[in-house]
Amino acid sequence: MKATVMYAAGDVRVEEVADARLSDPTDALVRITHSCICGSDLWPYRSMGATEDGRRMGHEFVGVIEDVGADVTTVAAGDLVIAPFMWSDGSCDFCREGLHTSCRHGGFWGNEDNGAQAEAVRVPWADGTLVRVGAEPDDALLASLLTLSDVFATGHHAAVSAEVTPGTTVAVVGDGAVGLCGVLAAKRLGADRIIILGRHEDRTAIAREFGATDVVAQRGREAVHRVRDLTGGDGAPSVLECVGTSDSFATAATIARPGGTVGRVGVPQDAKLPHADATFMRNISVRGGVAPVRAYIPQLLPEVLEGRVQPGRVFDSTIGLDEVAEGYRAMNDRETIKPLVRP
Amino acid sequence: MKATVMYAAGDVRVEEVADARLSDPTDALVRITHSCICGSDLWPYRSMGATEDGRRMGHEFVGVIEDVGADVTTVAAGDLVIAPFMWSDGSCDFCREGLHTSCRHGGFWGNEDNGAQAEAVRVPWADGTLVRVGAEPDDALLASLLTLSDVFATGHHAAVSAEVTPGTTVAVVGDGAVGLCGVLAAKRLGADRIIILGRHEDRTAIAREFGATDVVAQRGREAVHRVRDLTGGDGAPSVLECVGTSDSFATAATIARPGGTVGRVGVPQDAKLPHADATFMRNISVRGGVAPVRAYIPQLLPEVLEGRVQPGRVFDSTIGLDEVAEGYRAMNDRETIKPLVRP
Structure with a gap:
């Protein structure tokens, strides 16, 4: 064969x-x-x-x-x-x-x-x-x-791990297939507002079809500022990490609202979770893993x-x-x- | 004054x-x-x-x-x-x-x-x-x-963050005052078995008073093996991280049972959470922070x-x-x- x-x-x-x-x-x-x-x-x-x-x-x-x-x-x-x-x-x-x-x-x-x-x-x-x-x-x-x-079940795991609840605000880091499925899963779980971080228009178009309400095309610090602007300055209670790099982890932790949860399904590539400081003072939970x-x-x-x-x-x-x-x-x-x- | x-x-x-x-x-x-x-x-x-x-x-x-x-x-x-x-x-x-x-x-x-x-x-x-x-x-x-x-309220936050439930097994990393209070908090929340990692006898004596059932005096890999031995090879569903160093984080993540939760209250000192790999494949949650x-x-x-x-x-x-x-x-x-x- x-x-x-x-x-x-x-x-x-x-x-x-x-x-x-x-x-x-x-x-x-x-x-x-x-x-x-x-x-x-x-x-x-x-x-x-x-x-x-x-x-x-x-x-x-x-x-x-x-x-x-x-x-x-x-x-x-x-x-x-x-x-x-x-x-x-x-x-x-x-x-x-x-x-x-x-x-x-x-x-x-x-x-x-x-x-x-x-x-x-x-x-x-x-x-x-x-x-x-x-x-x-x-x-x-x-x-x-x-x-x-x-891919869809993994996006679902990200959303479940991020503790998405009806009516909440969700941010999704990553516009790959898993990130897109994370949008769909968050929508399915009743999220009211879904912000996707991504800059490829073919992908974010599907994200919008799947339920994304906002697209943040900026990167790094600018993306963090933009998500904070969109969330009254506080960040999103649920964040789906669908990439797996140190940068994407850091972004995910930083755009989480104090007391919020990062659901992470991106296969870790460079092996570090966000600096403990980034999550400690704001009581950010990090959940998830292989779906x-x-x-x-x-x-x-x-x-x-x-x-x-x-x-x-x-x-x-x-x-x-x-x-x-x-x-x-x-x-x-x-x-x-x-x-x-x-x- | x-x-x-x-x-x-x-x-x-x-x-x-x-x-x-x-x-x-x-x-x-x-x-x-x-x-x-x-x-x-x-x-x-x-x-x-x-x-x-x-x-x-x-x-x-x-x-x-x-x-x-x-x-x-x-x-x-x-x-x-x-x-x-x-x-x-x-x-x-x-x-x-x-x-x-x-x-x-x-x-x-x-x-x-x-x-x-x-x-x-x-x-x-x-x-x-x-x-x-x-x-x-x-x-x-x-x-x-x-x-x-x-200190007691912080130990309590560690236990709550680690999702201690009645009848469960808990491991506590750190025999400082917070770790000891973590033992007490876990006991109060109904933990059945409480393993403390510590090697100072004056401290572990108090841990036993507070409800610890097992004391692991080994360090590093030996401590991990010992906790695994005590938990049927799998680790503890709830782990309280009460130190705040990279080493203690790594130990806490490694002795957590797959699907388990690390409740972390140790003020981070060297700023890295456990390698993402250590938590990813086993779906270890990391929760908590400043109490x-x-x-x-x-x-x-x-x-x-x-x-x-x-x-x-x-x-x-x-x-x-x-x-x-x-x-x-x-x-x-x-x-x-x-x-x-x-x-």
Whole structure:
């Protein structure tokens, strides 16, 4: 089968690899119909050291089950399924608490011989991991279903972590696909005013569609001043950090209202949270992290199926598997927000 | 009157200064009966650059009102009062929300001409700031009342911020007076198991009195391993950070259970929160900051007056105002946990 392998920063190849196959009795084998490139894939794309064996890429997918192991009971061949970007057993204490990302048997795609920017993928702990769609959606709906695999559910985690409540004011740092989905999630949770920090007009246009009431195109200190101006001088009670750099963290902490909460889902790149001083005197909470997507899919799926939210709007391009290298380049150069991959 | 002035690191003097007096119509003038030295006073004691005019010290006190300004209505001359370590107007939006530390008119003692390691002090916004005791307590009770000014209420803020719930497991980083009060606060909130990280036996003995079930005397990685051993490998759902250094933050984040919360009240010294990576993958929340003591005093006061909690146990020495310089030295050298000052 064909699969995407990254060998070094900027070196992404689609190659013929050994077919994905069942290994454990709890596995499923899924033929991928929809995958995509994640903002987090761009970090290795920019910085990964050269490796001889390469690294399989891709962790977001929708597909059809081709086969299941002997112990799998809740999904079966022919089922259309959504996969969270991590697998989880669904039965350990952390899974029961809704923190599937800390599952006792959890793990990531995008390593060893298992990545989702490919024709097929092995799914460990299929019963715990996969969610049956239970419908026959059209193409537009499928794009939105794919966002439940990561980007919309991650935006939702940012909003939940930032403690967005009905009627509140929310600021969103980052106009990537996660930031846009954060806007949508904040709107869905009833935020009254949603300020997005972003300066790419194609993106902020979608943000407005998703519910953003204000766009702050300035950067750094000017952006902070602008958000403060928009919020009576105090900042926003809920801030969604959807980038992951020290600068974006510092901005997020600084535009939070005293006593407010930063919900952070941007994968940390340079590893520092905001200076403790920036949060200490104003009692800013910092919550969130890697999104327990599996916990959110059942909550969000009905609204997506009914078309009440359309997070699939973040996909502004569709490519074939053979075009994945070009997709990385275009996304990294901000020519596209997020490319959908049809293997 | 006599007051404490710090001129440089290690240079603390008690001097004759101009008498404290009313300035604004919302002021009260308080004759101090009980003050103390705070762990946060030790930071300038260790690092303050030399200044010609010096800095007035002290921000925790109990005293008797001597006079009030024309606009003061809720307290009067003769009242025994507790002061939080910051003043606040009691009427702005932040005060109404219980975040008195972000009061629109708030401020700190321990600057300009106003410090509480002195015979008397001017209290801005007396109606919003001061809490009448409404009783005639004995000496032991007065020591406990004084902890409501900062240290016990700050320990309580750590426990509240760390989301301590009945039956849970709590780890406390720091065996200073705040850490000890954090143990007491966690116990009061119903924690079942309380692990304190500390290696001074005089302190951990009080921690055990206050409700600690386990003492971890190791440091660094060994302490982390020990806490993990004590918690089934996972760490504690609630961690109280009561120190404020990068190391203590890193320890606190690392011993938190996935999905857990660090309640941080240690005044940040080297300004970095834990590496974002340490908290991101495990969804560790970091909450807290400077404690809105004024919000907590009314909740905690009845239990202190009834003797149900005895946070005054953290005072293991009592000195006169003339001995304050020696008190700083002894506290800095860890010869005393926290000296009570009787002007």
